[in-house]
Amino acid sequence: MDSFDFMDFDSGSQNAEMHYQNGPYLPEASDCMRCGVCLNSCPTYQLTQDEQEGPRQRVQSLRQLIQHQETLDSQKVEHLQNCIQCRACEAVCPSQMAYADYFERAQQQLTERSFSTWGKWGLQLVARKKLRRILLPWMKVYQSTKWQSWLRKSGLFDGLGLARAENYLSEPESTYLHSEYTVQDAQGSVALFTGCLAEAFDRKTLEDAIKLINACGYNVIVSDSQQCCGAMHYHNGDVATAKDLMQQNIDAFARLPYEAVVYCATGCGSQLTEYSRLMPESEKAGDVVAKVMEVSRFLNQHWPDDLTPKAVNSEVWLHHPCSQRNVLKNQQDTLHLLQRIGGQRVQELPENHLCCGAGGSYMLTHPEQADALRDRKLAHLTDQPQAILLSANYGCALHLTKGKHSSPPKIMHPVSYLSQCLFSE
Ligand code: SF4
Ligand code: SF4
Structure with missing residues (x-):
């Protein structure tokens, strides 16, 4: 028999009604039907096969905290802290449970964080x-x-x-990007969101994105006033710092003359696109969110007909970061962009619905789970020596690079691969 306790639905409808009166309807935690559809996509459940490490039990714990204002025992707190916040459960849930929203509301009450x-x-x-x-x-x-x-x-x-x-840590770049990269007879300008670490540690991706945007006839502006997107702080319960960073970004981008705010790391993008929800008090958040765009989508929209890249590797593998698959839901843009490369075969990495274990700071706070998930993912490439694995999120790429593999795949951002196909001799 399933060890999961069925819960009552009484107070849920009341709460749902309250929510409805104050804004768009969001299902409450008590609306969980316990159908189990989410279990197949939950990485921590897949690792342990333990109901306590799955979304159904976590939703019940969140309900205890949020709706019933109850104190959780230490084991339940630990099961919540083991959640990667990958939002795979939310993406497949037939009840459209707003898991991230519950987690954020509960997080303020989860005082014991696993952060040292x-x-x-x-x-x-x-x-x-x-x-x-x-x-x-x-x-x-x-x-x-x-x-x-x-x-x-x-x-x-x-x-x-x-x-x-x-x-x-990899060796950082000690120079800064220029404030603008211009082209002759430009069709317009875009702002590039660089994030907190990419300028120093993932410079190649940013430089490749700039080259490709320029090749599409657009100037690129790099605002020095921009800051970290705030995701790391928000997901670790430091809401005050997260809001301060988000407001600085809103101020930085709201005053620039640009057509789009283009980001390369989907982890940052998933936070940027939610600024309106996370910062309802900010008048200009909506203006900025309306212009936020993933680099692949921008390039697809503006790609010149006479630009034809040629495959440097006949086959590449595509990893779907959770932020891209479950929040942004724009993985088709990346695939479409790669299909512009002549002679290119793009393979989906098996089990793309499961998190690689990076999860922002999760790879540091939960090494055992993070490594097990990463190694499970890389095992799919065991028979693929010299494979090229593409990931549109810097955090995932960094974590995947640290995997133990007899013949490690080369891991890069899709725009870096495209740039290599377009510009290398
Ligand atoms: S899929 Fe949704 S409704 Fe079904 S058990 Fe998971 S959280 Fe509950
Ligand atoms: S957010 Fe991810 S790890 Fe957390 S319960 Fe949902 S599927 Fe599982």
């Missing part, structure tokens, strides 16, 4: 551009000298609980 003091410092670094700019050159010095291997061997990072985070 170092993790909180890391969030501060992500939020402060000036501080990052002071520290990044030192990080580059550290990585290009013997200091890195000495400190790694010393065990200091292990002792401080920083070994995993340090292992994820």
